[in-house]
Amino acid sequence: MEEVRATSAWVASHSSHVTLDSSGIESLAEKIKDSIPKVEWNFEGIHFFDNGPLTVQYLFVLDALNFCFWPDSEMNYDHLAVGLKEALQNDSSAFDADRLQKYTGPELRKMLKWPRPLPLEDERVRLLHEVGFELEKSFDGKASNLVKSCEKSAANLVALITSHFPGFRDHSVYKGRQIFIYKRAQIFAADLWGAFKGQGYGELKDIESVTMFADYIVPAVLQHLGVLRYSHSLSSIIESNREITSGSEEEVELRACTIHAVEEIRESVQRKSGKQVLSVELDLWLWAYGVRYPSLQHHRTLSIYY
Ligand SMILES: Nc1nc2c(c(CN[C@H]3C=C[C@H](O)[C@@H]3O)cn2[C@@H]2O[C@H](COP(=O)(O)O)[C@@H](O)[C@H]2O)c(=O)[nH]1
Numbered sequence: 016m017e018e019v020r021a022t023s024a025w026v027a028s029h030s031s032h033v034t035l036d037s038s039g040i041e042s043l044a045e046k047i048k049d050s051i052p053k054v055e056w057n058f059e060g061i062h063f064f065d066n067g068p069l070t071v072q073y074l075f076v077l078d079a080l081n082f083c084f085w086p087d088s089e090m091n092y093d094h095l096a097v098g099l100k101e102a103l104q105n106d107s108s109a110f111d112a113d114r115l116q117k118y119t120g121p122e123l124r125k126m127l128k129w130p131r132p133l134p135l136e137d138e139r140v141r142l143l144h145e146v147g148f149e150l151e152k153s154f155d156g157k158a159s160n161l162v163k164s165c166e167k168s169a170a171n172l173v174a175l176i177t178s179h180f181p182g183f184r185d186h187s188v189y190k191g192r193q194i195f196i197y198k199r200a201q202i203f204a205a206d207l208w209g210a211f212k213g214q215g216y217g218e219l220k221d222i223e224s225v226t227m228f229a230d231y232i233v234p235a236v237l238q239h240l241g242v243l244r245y246s247h248s249l250s251s252i253i254e255s256n257r258e259i260t261s262g263s264e265e266e267v268e269l270r271a272c273t274i275h276a277v278e279e280i281r282e283s284v285q286r287k288s289g290k291q292v293l294s295v296e297l298d299l300w301l302w303a304y305g306v307r308y309p310s311l312q313h314h315r316t317l318s319i320y321y
Pocket residue numbers: 055056057058059081082083084085090091092093206209227228229230231232233298299302306321
């Protein structure tokens with residue numbers, strides 16, 4: 016994940032629309048330095064968990080589809096997590112690699128008990144097929160084999176996922192440079208670590224290398240907390256719910272500056288407290304904060320990456 020850190024820092028130092036407010040970073044770090052509010056993974060109680068390989072399969076399918084819920088104002092991440100959990104509880108072979116390759120849009124919709132087409136439904140189906148196909152071809156159908164081959168390293172896991180599954184290659188070109196974000200690949204590593212409490216399939220010795228997961232909730236939280244500042248034109252686009260094109264300067268800056276800001280907060284908290292802090296812990300706290308305040312306006316980009 017060094018390339019995620021390094022390229023996000025580069026965007027932050029060449030940014031035109033989003034800036035980091037260093038006094039906002041310092042005052043937030045000061046506020047949380049003694050106790051970063053601990054948020055339990057699965058604090059909402061919405062995920063499938065059986066302590067075995069089926070949970071790994073569930074999390075991989077979940078994170079293959081963990082993007083862009085906002086086009087349907089009634090949909091959110093919880094619907095996906097709960098819908099997939101119930102599907103697996105009703106039929107433990109629902110996510111077998113051969114089955115994943117055959118789902119249609121209406122079947123996926125029915126599985127999630129959603130009464131109308133899902134946002135970006137065709138892409139969601141295509142990505143399910145991709146996951147089923149590549150799991151079958153290279154990992155004997157099982158996401159748990161993918162995890163086993165990573166030697167307890169989140170960095171290896173992200174590299175393996177992004178090399179095998181094109182849908183996870185979350186990157187863009189910004190001012191002539193390739194910028195790596197890898198949101199869904201990294202969140203899968205963090206979900207494993209969180210679900211299995213750092214043991215078994217969740218034992219990742221380098222979990223500190225994972226960055227925050229650049230989605231559409233955390234930038235809005237950081238702006239609200241005075242850590243990120245937007246240009247006048249970007250603010251007005253977000254406030255009027257106008258779409259921001261995937262890969263545009265504004266979009267890349269929103270995501271990369273969020274990653275870099277969380278790194279700066281983490282380093283500042285570490286300096287002040289003398290304790291190690293994980294970006295994953297900061298992410299979960301900031302995300303949980305954001306979903307409690309649905310009135311926070313977030314940017315809108317049609318994307319399969321987040
Ligand atoms: N940075 C960050 N982004 C996250 C998550 C999660 C869920 N993680 C689970 C893991 C453990 C916990 O128990 C969580 O339940 C989803 N998202 C992103 O949010 C957006 C959805 O928003 P809304 O439309 O309002 O549901 C969408 O881009 C989605 O990809 C996270 O943890 N961090």
